[in-house]
Amino acid sequence: MKIHKGDTVLVLQGKDKGKKAEVVRAIPDRDRVVLEGVNVAKRHAKPTRATMQGGVIDKFMPVHVSSVALVCKSCDQPTRVGHRIVDGEKVRVCRKCGAEL
Numbered sequence: 001m002k003i004h005k006g007d008t009v010l011v012l013q014g015k016d017k018g019k020k021a022e023v024v025r026a027i028p029d030r031d032r033v034v035l036e037g038v039n040v041a042k043r044h045a046k047p048t049r050a051t052m053q054g055g056v057i058d059k060f061m062p063v064h065v066s067s068v069a070l071v072c073k074s075c076d077q078p079t080r081v082g083h084r085i086v087d088g089e090k091v092r093v094c095r096k097c098g099a100e101l
């Protein structure tokens with residue numbers, strides 16, 4: 001997958017369109033990512049022995065990778081990801097400014 005945990009992405013679709021968020025979890029098997037504060041589902045939870053607390057809990061639901069764009073750390077623009085071979089290793093590069101991601 002092109003997007004990894006810790007990346008900053010721009011949301012392109014859905015109710016959080018236009019938001020920038022950090023990837024908290026990548027799910028390569030399903031081509032999905034979980035983003036901090038995006039696609040929030042409110043879960044009404046009963047107090048349990050584990051949490052000791054009930055009430056409404058924010059849960060971040062996964063979104064499909066095609067509905068987000070990686071934001072380049074160098075030029076701060078949402079970009080498509082290119083690849084380049086550096087010293088025999090494949091690195092991700094920004095298609096806009098050419099910086100390694």
Ligand SMILES: [Zn+2]
Pocket residue numbers: 072073074075076077079094095096097098099
């Ligand atoms: Zn860039």
